[in-house]
Amino acid sequence: MIAPATAAQRGPWTLTSLLNPSSVAIVGASDNLHGHTGRAVANLLRTGYAGRILPVNPRRDEVQGLACYPSVTAIPDAPECAYLLVRAALVPDAVRECARAGVRTIVVCSSGFAEEGDDGRALQAELAAEARAHGARLLGPNCIGVVNPSDRFVAAPTFNLTYDYVPGGIAVLSQSGGVGVNVLNRAQGRSIGVRAMVSLGNEADLSAAELLDHLVDDEATSVVALVLEQLRDVPAFAAAVERAHAAGKPVLALKLGTSDVGARSSQGHTGAMAGSHAVFSDIVRRLGVLEAATLDELLDTAHVLDRGVRPRSNRVLVISPSGGECTYLADRAVAQRMELPDLGEETKARLARLMRFGNPTNPLDLTGQVIGDTALLEDVLTVLDQDPAFDAMVVGIATFGAHDADRLLPQFVKAASSSARPTVFSAWTARHVTERAEQVLQDAGVPWLPTADRATAALSLATRLAAPPSFPVRTDTPTQRIERPRFASALPNEAESKRFLATHGLPVSEEVVVDSLQEALPAAERLGWPVVAKQLAGGVLHKSDLGLVKLGLRDPADLGAAWHELATIVREHDLDARGVLLARTYAGVELIVGATRDPVFGPVVMVGSGGILAELVGDRTFARCPVSVDEAREMVSRLRVARLLDGYRGKPHDTDSLAAVVARLSEVFAASPWLAEVDLNPVLVQVSGAGATVVDAALVCMAPDASSASL
Structure with a gap:
């Protein structure tokens, strides 16, 4: 029997023991290929995993042709990783046995823990504590484990996996096993290379934040794509994203649960307008995470980033042999908030000498002239590459059949590969027509997407890397504390609320x-x-x-x-x-400034279009408290109403005073753990130099014995 070991004796845990262990035990393994207990072993066998596969089941001597052990402790050399496929009641003993035997990573696929309530959460915490006490780490529970195409390690006990694996640089971390598999399968089905897909499950121990941090140091990872239901450790996540940026590894996220169905109820406007997704979007944007709206956008953007598309700005050139395709691509690019700058005068003159253009412009219709003259196409693309007006290019390919795919696509590919500006191909696909074109693009290794809509959406999201976050997200705890006044109730009236706010430096009417x-x-x-x-x-x-x-x-x-x-x-x-x-009576533009306590991010401040339409308009931005005046000014600049404040068809308004109100409220709220919510609605912003005034205010207080843990 293997003697128990301590964490200190085993040294630091490494990502390798999760993604590519030298040996893996399958606890609960069977010959049943129609169930998950047999599928894990079958997946490892069929994919050619190079390490040792060690089935564990006390009722069997052999599983799928492999010697089977009665327990993990009966294995002569401790496996580096173990997958637990037993029912929840047996998991605690199995975790204890694995941890004490020297297993470095324990993957608990079984369900029946935190998702079942308080008792399950407590048991889940015990599993993690037992593993870590002996130098092991735990993934899950309630997960499907790891699929690693790069090293042919597929221990996930699921049937719904592709049989063809393409290694690459995209690492997928998913809190949903099913969606993680969807991302993997769709990627592999389009020959998009994946480093690994990790199903996180309940994150009893190993979390999205910690695994992201480990992937920053993983040489095989170039991009990390996250599928998140919630963030469980904001400070750790923020630190990991910061390290990823420093290493040049973009972080993408798809948030599940963005609809109003999941939004919490609230007594005030701010809480009602917050919801988990609005706060999530603004705060992860401030961290520098690229948030995708759909699963396709997540995968498409990860693909173009993995292929080296890192535009310096959102200025793009659109070209196509089809005039209609040019127009459609341009429409989609503008809808995605990209700019289409005009070509330089010298470029226009050179193009006019080469082709029968009336007025070469952006988008640029190459016309049918290039269809029969590949040399001309090469010359035109060379001229365009020398124009500094744009920082990225989208090439629109219609439904090219085999003939045009073999004659023209290599020229486009050659120009894209030699250009200093990143290029994304929009190549429409049609069954029995474009298969050859798809193969040419695939073999060339260029980033391409099957519709103009997806190509422009992915490129637009990628361009946001050009503007890194200007301000750090505060994750520390404020040292200042404001004591709770003696209000008559948990809902102080407007006069009481304003007296409190005025005492703490806010300009009230x-x-x-x-x-x-x-x-x-x-x-x-x-x-x-x-x-x-x-x-x-x-x-x-x-x-x-x-x-x-x-x-x-x-x-x-x-x-x-x-x-x-x-x-x-x-x-x-x-x-x-x-x-x-x-x-x-005060005059000015109505804004709402508020603060609430998000269950994930803690105290957050909000500014948006105000008045009775505050919730209906939905024009607002959030940040974690406290924020500086400069950060508040940046928040205001992101609002749709910012154009009006800046003087659209009138005089500019006092946005500096508005930013000061936002910053001061964020400081007061962060220092007042007894406050559940604050609404300043409206704040009237007067013309430049005249100030901003809190015209109405509402405070919502917590119960006197409520926890102040969210401070």
């Missing part, structure tokens, strides 16, 4: 609370007509929904009428009246 019309009239005179009247009521967060906000009151008569209307609404709805808030 000039206002006063009055209890009678007799008090209101002189107060309005002091504030200056016109004024705003808002009925304060206990437990009412959005006053306008009940008609409790009266705007543009220009004189005592208006104020008197509004006062009686508010009193009527209070009686009809039996509200707990807390006085009427009178405020100055």
Whole structure:
């Protein structure tokens, strides 16, 4: 029997023991090729894995022609990796046996752990602790393991795998086993090389963040594609992405669960507009992760990046022998937010001398002239390559049959291969027509995609590498702490909320609370007509929904009428009246600034188009708290309303003051763990130099005994 060993005796864990171990034990192996217990061994045998395959089953002496061991401890030399294919009740003992025997990586394919509730989570944590105590690491549970085309290591116990493997530089880390297999199969079906696909499962131990960090040092990996349902360790993930950027290895992500169905409910606008995906998108973008919208976009972009497409900007040249294809590609490129700069004057003149162009432009229709003159095509492409106006090129190929594929495609491929600018081919495919064209492109090793839509989407996403993240995502814990005031309830009224905010440096509107019309009239005179009247009521967060906000009151008569209307609404709805808030009237562009606590990213700040349409318009950006004024300014610049703020058809507005409000709120919220949510809606941004004013505000407090772990 093998004596137990400690972590210190075994040395550091390495990625090799997961991706390409020298030996692998299959615990629970069988001859049943129609079940997962037999499929793992069968997959290893059929793919030509060079290491030792060690079936483990106490009821068998042989499995699929291989000697079978009654236990892992009965194996003379400890296997480097073990796959556990036994039911959940047997997993703890199996993990304990593997860890103590010296197995370096334990892959738990069995389900029945965290996905089953609190008891399963606790058991899952015990599995990870037992493995790590003995120097082993655990993948899963509830996963399908690893498929490694590069080293012919396919231990995944699944039937739904391609039988043809093409090695490459794309590493896929997927929290969903099924989607991970989809990515792998689609890649291999198009001869797109894959380094490995790792199914992460519940991430009891080995996480997406840690494996990403290991892949940064893996020479065979050029691009990492992530399929994520959630991030479990934001600081570790941020650090790994930063290392990947430094190593020149792009990180892509596809987020599962982006629909409103999964969005959490909230009392305030900010939480309602957050949801997991909106926050996820903005924060991973700030990390420098390229987020794909679809599975195809994830794989397509990984493919072009793996083939060396790294544009310096989003300025692209579109060319095709088809005028219609040129136009369609150009439309799709612009829709993908790429720029099509005009060709230089010298380039136009040289092209005019070569071809019968009326006005050579971008997109560039090569016309039928090149179909019968490959030398002309080569000359034209040489001229284009010398034009500095663009940094990438998209070549649109129609449904070329074998004749044109053999005559013309090599010229395009030759030009693309010798060009200093990266080129992506859009080559439409049609069964029984384009097979030869596909083969020519495949053999040439150039990045190509089967539609114009996919080619432009992938290139556009790749161009975002040219603008690395300007600001780091804060993952530390603020040292400042703001104590909780004595509010009357968990929903302070607007006056209480604004007093708190003003105390901590936020610019709120000039206002006063009055209890009678007799008090209101002189107060309005002091504030200056016109004024705003808002009925304060206990437990009412959005006053306008009940008609409790009266705007543009220009004189005592208006104020008197509004006062009686508010009193009527209070009686009809039996509200707990807390006085009427009178405020100055401010002019400006309405924005919303808010903060909430995301279950993954913790405290986040938001800025977006404001007013009653805040949720409907959906124009907002998020960042993890706290942010600097410069970071807040960048957030504002990403809004659709930014053009209006910058002076579209009018004077520019005070975006510096708006950025200061965003930054200060982020600091206050990060330092106030008792706050669940803050809405400043609207913040009125006045013309440049005139400031920004918080006109309405709502605070949502946590219960007094709530945890402050999200600080």
